[in-house]
Amino acid sequence: MSSSKARQWNESHSDAHDGVIIELQDVWKIYKMGSVEVPALRGVNLKIHKGSFVAVMGASGSGKSTCMNMIGCLDVPTKGKVYLDGQDVSLMSESALAQIRGRKIGFVFQTFNLIPTLTALENVMLPMTFQNIPKHKREKRARELLEMVELGDRTGHKPGELSGGQQQRVAISRALSNDPELVLADEPTGNLDSKMGVEVMSFLSRLNKEEGKTVVMVTHDSNGAKHAEMIHKLMDGRIVGSEVGEGQQDSSTGGKAVSSMDYTSTL
Amino acid sequence: MISDIFKLAFENIMGRKKRSILTILGVVIGGAAIISLISIGMGMQESVKGQLGNVGANKILITPGGVHAYSGGGPASIESGSILTDDDLEKVKNVRGVDSAFSILYRTVIAKYGNEYMYINIAGIPTNDDTRIVVDDMQGYKVEYGRRLRENDKYKVESGYGTAFDVFENDVKVGGKLEINGRDFEVVAIMEKAGNPVDDNSVFMPMESAREIADEPERVSLIIAKVLDGFEPDAVAGEIEDELKKARGISRRDDPDFNIETSERVIEHVSSVLGVIQIVLVGIAAISLIVASVGIMSSTYTSVLERTKEIGIMKSIGAKNSSILTIFLFESVIISLIGGLFGCILGIAAAMAVEFYGGTTGGSMLQASVTTELLLLGLLVSLVVGIISGLMPARAASRLHPVDALRFK
Ligand SMILES: Nc1ncnc2c1ncn2[C@@H]1O[C@H](COP(=O)(O)OP(=O)(O)OP(=O)(O)O)[C@@H](O)[C@H]1O
Ligand SMILES: [Mg+2]
Numbered sequence: 001m002s003s004s005k006a007r008q009w010n011e012s013h014s015d016a017h018d019g020v021i022i023e024l025q026d027v028w029k030i031y032k033m034g035s036v037e038v039p040a041l042r043g044v045n046l047k048i049h050k051g052s053f054v055a056v057m058g059a060s061g062s063g064k065s066t067c068m069n070m071i072g073c074l075d076v077p078t079k080g081k082v083y084l085d086g087q088d089v090s091l092m093s094e095s096a097l098a099q100i101r102g103r104k105i106g107f108v109f110q111t112f113n114l115i116p117t118l119t120a121l122e123n124v125m126l127p128m129t130f131q132n133i134p135k136h137k138r139e140k141r142a143r144e145l146l147e148m149v150e151l152g153d154r155t156g157h158k159p160g161e162l163s164g165g166q167q168q169r170v171a172i173s174r175a176l177s178n179d180p181e182l183v184l185a186d187e188p189t190g191n192l193d194s195k196m197g198v199e200v201m202s203f204l205s206r207l208n209k210e211e212g213k214t215v216v217m218v219t220h221d222s223n224g225a226k227h228a229e230m231i232h233k234l235m236d237g238r239i240v241g242s243e244v245g246e247g248q249q250d251s252s253t254g255g256k257a258v259s260s261m262d263y264t265s266t267l
Numbered sequence: 268m269i270s271d272i273f274k275l276a277f278e279n280i281m282g283r284k285k286r287s288i289l290t291i292l293g294v295v296i297g298g299a300a301i302i303s304l305i306s307i308g309m310g311m312q313e314s315v316k317g318q319l320g321n322v323g324a325n326k327i328l329i330t331p332g333g334v335h336a337y338s339g340g341g342p343a344s345i346e347s348g349s350i351l352t353d354d355d356l357e358k359v360k361n362v363r364g365v366d367s368a369f370s371i372l373y374r375t376v377i378a379k380y381g382n383e384y385m386y387i388n389i390a391g392i393p394t395n396d397d398t399r400i401v402v403d404d405m406q407g408y409k410v411e412y413g414r415r416l417r418e419n420d421k422y423k424v425e426s427g428y429g430t431a432f433d434v435f436e437n438d439v440k441v442g443g444k445l446e447i448n449g450r451d452f453e454v455v456a457i458m459e460k461a462g463n464p465v466d467d468n469s470v471f472m473p474m475e476s477a478r479e480i481a482d483e484p485e486r487v488s489l490i491i492a493k494v495l496d497g498f499e500p501d502a503v504a505g506e507i508e509d510e511l512k513k514a515r516g517i518s519r520r521d522d523p524d525f526n527i528e529t530s531e532r533v534i535e536h537v538s539s540v541l542g543v544i545q546i547v548l549v550g551i552a553a554i555s556l557i558v559a560s561v562g563i564m565s566s567t568y569t570s571v572l573e574r575t576k577e578i579g580i581m582k583s584i585g586a587k588n589s590s591i592l593t594i595f596l597f598e599s600v601i602i603s604l605i606g607g608l609f610g611c612i613l614g615i616a617a618a619m620a621v622e623f624y625g626g627t628t629g630g631s632m633l634q635a636s637v638t639t640e641l642l643l644l645g646l647l648v649s650l651v652v653g654i655i656s657g658l659m660p661a662r663a664a665s666r667l668h669p670v671d672a673l674r675f676k
Pocket of ligand 2: 064065066186
């Protein structure tokens, strides 16, 4: 029933379903605070194409994080549908969603959200642990990822012993550990100074350009949003405008090559 | 995977050392209580069963009214006004189904050995060879040093093991002299340890000598009858009861002025009393274990609360509810197993200490029985306690909504 609805919706649009990794259809999210209802999202329609770099912008409280939670399968809509690779997320069990989050999606948070009791290496290994990947493979992959973000010499440090920028780079490594198709970053530079911010931004951009990852990023910073191919503007829980970003034309960000890694072989 | 989850749980525990140690301490105390109380309870049961085992199931014990079997003769039997005599013994012997019977006279007296005066028990026993064999067989008396009393050994005694080694400053030796009521008695034998305080702390002498010392020409403290094979002890006891009542002019329907019990019943009674004691001991231990379990539960709840954000993070990077559940369950199980292990060690130490001090103060009932089964039981119980007390907090953790958990400060 729901898939036929999805087809209908797809048919009414010119995009081929194949190219879409995630799709939000008239998504509502209403928080209930006692008797008061707070609508955080009010009918969001959004398609994210594979391999694209999308920025979401908007004022504080406009629903950006809520929207990201929908995209990342961390939450389900009050109303409306979310399709991941054409599959209705609301029909999936909690453990299936956890599986998807673990395998297909990598999160980067504004507050880094590393586990404080674990070392950088262990933090990067953790998502692979939950996917039952053998220890030696996990460790090898985690080291490679940390080297990629130039933290090869900090593997044994705990988050408290790293700078904000370093922590965020560990978090990026962690987001990539299961080689996800989709990387979601909610204000990844929000807690960093501008120099660090630029660095993190260029990492994300290179992930998109060189590794072909789909990147969705929430940002307040219009400079940062420039990396994106598409910028969606949210206001009061609605998308009020989408524009093509500079990322579309300028494909030569960074320049330094990301150490080439064959994820599929290490996994 | 399991080892990684174990590691995560272990890090959690190590991250709050002081609180973990306090929680573990609770389990140690609970576990120690369980192990020590059960082992003492079992020890008590073993020791009493051992004593009763000597008696055998086919015996009938008759004591004067109001005084229970094995409590000995003494003031109580005088107060009760009811007496047993050798006439009664003869009647018992003639009852159908009785194989043989004999009587014992117990009395507590002051005895002198060397320069020391001490209270001891004397037991007058038959010394004619035929009966003596029956006595030894029924009571399990064996000579360790020296020789048996003979029929004409009027002022000679066999000393129980306890009287020989625990009562007097100088150990009583074969050939030594015990002065009882101004009479010298030569010690001809030291008996083997019987394992029950009544026999070990007595000296045995011929019945006539005991009568003289106790100034009891007729009375006996206890009549023991052995039932012939093929007869039902309860039925024979009924016949003896009728016979003795008839001799005393007591109607069949009235209560007798003496106690008659089969050894079978005595064993049953004692076992059921021991069972109750055991239940009480285990109950006390269980309460302390419940307290420990509540401690683990509250510690795990606190840990879940403290780690709410981490739970959200782990869920966002692919942890299933079951993984989160396992992490916190491991946490409580690790705590309870560590506690259980130390609790077992402490419990054994405590049980042995009780046995040691109990042993030196003469109560041979207090002995500890430490078995591998008991230790495994201790660990198993602590495992179960860990799982039970961790289950609720772990479930609460696993059911947290990822977004809510991530927002938690
Ligand atoms: N768990 C919640 N309970 C109640 N209201 C919520 C909850 N989460 C979000 N909201 C409300 O929903 C609206 C959107 O919140 P959201 O976090 O998506 O905003 P945002 O665009 O990410 O803002 P910011 O830029 O400050 O991060 C806000 O009005 C917020 O108060
Ligand atoms: Mg936000």
